[in-house]
Amino acid sequence: MSGFDAPPDTRSLSTLIQALRRLPGVGQKSAQRMAFHLLQHDRTGAQELAQALQQAVQHLRHCQQCHTFTEQALCQVCQDEGRDGSRLCVLETPADQAAMERTGAFHGRYFVLMGRLSPLDGVGPRDIGMQQLLQRACDGQVQEVILATSFTAEGEATAHALTEALTRRGLQVTRLARGVPVGSELEFVDLGTIAHALADRR
Amino acid sequence: MSGFDAPPDTRSLSTLIQALRRLPGVGQKSAQRMAFHLLQHDRTGAQELAQALQQAVQHLRHCQQCHTFTEQALCQVCQDEGRDGSRLCVLETPADQAAMERTGAFHGRYFVLMGRLSPLDGVGPRDIGMQQLLQRACDGQVQEVILATSFTAEGEATAHALTEALTRRGLQVTRLARGVPVGSELEFVDLGTIAHALADRR
DSSP states (O other): OOOOOOOGGGHHHHHHHHHHTTSTTOOHHHHHHHHHHHHHHOHHHHHHHHHHHHHHHHHOEEOTTTOOEESSSSOHHHHOTTSEEEEEEEESSHHHHHHHHHHTOOOEEEEEOSSOOBGGGTBOTTTTTHHHHHHHHTSSSOOEEEEOOOSSHHHHHHHHHHHHHHHHTTOEEEEOOOOOOTTOOGGGSOHHHHHHHHHTOO | OOOOOOOGGGHHHHHHHHHHTTSTTOOHHHHHHHHHHHHHHOHHHHHHHHHHHHHHHHHOEEOTTTOOEESSSSOHHHHOTTSEEEEEEEESSHHHHHHHHHHTOOOEEEEEOSSOOBGGGTBOTTTTTHHHHHHHHTSSSOOEEEEOOOSSHHHHHHHHHHHHHHHHTTOEEEEOOOOOOTTOOGGGSOHHHHHHHHHTOO
16 A cells, blocks of 8 residues: 555645654654645644744754753753752653653753663664763762653663763762652552562662 | 643744644644654754645645645546546545545546544534535536445445435435455454445345
8 A cells, every 4th residue: 555646736735745754653644634634624723833843943952051942042941040050950851851840849950861862763872962961960060960761661771871971970870769659559550660669668 | 731831942842832733643742752853853854844834735725626635726637538427436535536546447537525424523514515516416427426435434424424415316326335355364354344245245
């Protein structure tokens, strides 16, 4: 099945379907459905999406200090002089950073990897700005690096690699605690988590 | 969880995420992943998508005769004078039409509903161009209307409604045959299909 073979008078439709396929997790079928939906029911949405894409590509760059997306040279958090420069929290995405900020429990600084190590997908140390992180962590102020990458296989591997590189430079490295999520009944928590919570009991 | 709360210096990022959420099947999480991916790894792709969206919205309209997407007043198939005007095949999407064309077994004309009746989603007769189809089918040339909507609940309901309206106007209406797919072993075919194939045996 070759999917949708567009006749020559619908070239802009097949171009759109191809462009939508470049989105992660979108195959031929979903791309068709998206294209048909936008053209049939939501042309305003299509135009708004086109504009949002152009604006984002034009205005967003990486923060010089923490590597997250920002429209300025330094992001809001890095500009805030009231934050504790001795603690550096390392996360995978701006969304993770936003979650950490919402807790209100962390007042230090951040470094956002914008990804995680994933050799199978060709994501290596350079893609997650490892060098920049090491430079950032060795600024003389940072005393503790808190690794807050995901507790997935790739997140753990990333944390492991970062721990090695950071401790080699004499930095104190900690990792978010693993344990039973707040509000959950033990019966429904997976066994690995319970075992970790038991080992790290306090 | 309110998802990604963008700080004010990343407004174009949150605008992009909101715009991506208007795509069918895309929630907050996927929209974030798409936005991060495009901005981090595929800015060319983002620009191409923006351009493709604008081009498609600008150039694609509905064929005056068969209702499919085309960049001209009449689509390629409707322009082709060699086709048999006495048979009209009714389909749900341009992709279905392309599949039918690829069979090489149909030489009549088409009408593309650009959807199917789905009262729960608010898709009524007007949204699938029922009125246009009735007008088209009563042009005096069409003798047989072949309903090739999907064999799903919604596709069947659409076929049922169309059959009623078309036969009331004295047109001959047929439906694609249900049966065992070519190349499949009976053991693995669902029972409803086998029952239908048995009833329609020839």
